[in-house]
Amino acid sequence: MQAARVPSAGADFELADLPTPEPAPDEVRVRVEACGICHSDAFVKEGTFPGIDYPRVPGHEVAGVVDAVGADVEAWSEGERVGVGWHGGHCFTCEACRDGDFVNCENAGVTGITFDGGYAEYLCAPQEAVAALPDDLGFVDAAPLLCAGITTFNALRNSDAGPGDLVAVQGIGGLGHLAIQYAASFGAEVAALSTSADKESLAHDLGAHHFIDASSTDAAEALQAHGGADVILATAPSSAAISSITGGLGRDGSLVIVAATGEPVEVSPMALIQGRKSVSGWPSGSADDSEDTLDFSALTDTTPMIETYPLSEAEAAYERMINNDARFRVVLVPDARYDG
Ligand SMILES: [Zn+2]
Ligand SMILES: [Zn+2]
Structure with missing residues (x-):
């Protein structure tokens, strides 16, 4: 699959042809239709978030379609439209999780930081990190709602x-x-x-x-x-x-x-x-909060103003964001699905 990854902290994006990932038993594989570029992607680009393993594919504003599910996944099935945001899963057993405060899980995953994110044609995410996308919200409009929204x-x-x-x-x-x-x-x-x-x-x-x-x-x-x-x-x-x-x-x-x-x-x-x-x-929120955001946005016609770029131009697209030139969110679309 096509991916744009950061080879090491501070380095430019590298376009890579990677194996399509296989979902673990509790994971969902998402065929990425769109991924927004967030200012927090600079954590990956510059290495300013602790403990990142490189190379790393950033991206935590992911909208797409469930493409495969792990053996233990019952909540999702192939073909469902979904999104994945910053919160990339939780352990269910730590103090915060036992309080139902999943976003503050001591062992929380972060999409595009602790595992590869949406600057790619596919990603795998824990099933509890996946949010349902309303039918009347397009992928490129939905993507920025998964973090900025x-x-x-x-x-x-x-x-x-x-x-x-x-x-x-x-x-x-x-x-x-x-x-x-x-x-x-x-x-x-x-x-x-x-x-x-x-x-x-x-x-x-x-x-x-x-x-x-x-x-x-x-x-x-x-x-x-x-x-x-x-x-x-x-x-x-x-x-x-x-x-x-x-x-x-x-x-x-x-x-x-x-x-x-x-x-x-x-x-x-x-x-x-x-x-x-x-x-x-205030941190972003859980997948359930994402669903509320997406539903409310669809209900009230709240959409982001976006610029779209093919994934192969991730470096230029990222520069738009980091230099504050974007009006107002840059969204990447895998080249095979990019139509301008
Ligand atoms: Zn973000
Ligand atoms: Zn936890």
């Missing part, structure tokens, strides 16, 4: 923000452009924050009620002028930018960070104490 949908639905509350979405990129749509669908008053003034009309098209140009105005003050944010969802991977907007939180407001940066975010304890404000993070 679930992460923002799940963070927002588990936040305190209710209908009419002010939700600020920091960053209008791969995650942010979906977060704006979800927040609007949830009935929130949505403020979109961006350093690109030219994204204003797009932000309104996506459902934002306010657009704040963080390059020319103090975004924290602008949010306070709207009463203070009940939730700020930080989606753009810049700790400095995230630090600069914490002052926009309202009473009991929370800054929820889904942008996976390694740099510290600065916030003064006094600023948190006055008004009982909080800062937290």
Whole structure:
């Protein structure tokens, strides 16, 4: 099968002709129809996630069709349309799993990190990591929902923000452009924050009620002028930018960070104490959360804005993402199934 893999940390992608993998007894083999490129794929490209065995095929925004199932798999059968996201399976027996908190499993697998992911024609994934895809959601549209979508949908639905509350979405990129749509669908008053003034009309098209140009105005003050944010969802991977907007939180407001940066975010304890404000993070979610995301997206016509590339151009496609040129998610399609 065709695959684009990272031969070693920091190296360019290598196009490889690999044996089609055989599913283990508890695994499902998925024929990949589309795979989104996520900023977290940089963990594999640059070797910044601990314990990666190289060469490694990245990709955790996978949409496709069940192609074969292992001997012990009863939940899935050939021909079903499915997706696989970041959460790549769990052990069912650790403390977190016994709490039903699978995403925090101490032995969790990560698609495209602990096993080969979706930058390939096929991948095998544990059956509990597989999500059903609604019939009316196409593969290329579904792919980015398996990480960018679930992460923002799940963070927002588990936040305190209710209908009419002010939700600020920091960053209008791969995650942010979906977060704006979800927040609007949830009935929130949505403020979109961006350093690109030219994204204003797009932000309104996506459902934002306010657009704040963080390059020319103090975004924290602008949010306070709207009463203070009940939730700020930080989606753009810049700790400095995230630090600069914490002052926009309202009473009991929370800054929820889904942008996976390694740099510290600065916030003064006094600023948190006055008004009982909080800062937290949110991981993506389980396969069940993925199904909720996909179903809700189909129900509300929430789709990502994408650019598609054939798998053989993975390097160029990845560059689009890492250089912040993509509008807004790049999706790879195996060459044999790519039709432009
Ligand atoms: Zn991701
Ligand atoms: Zn576990």
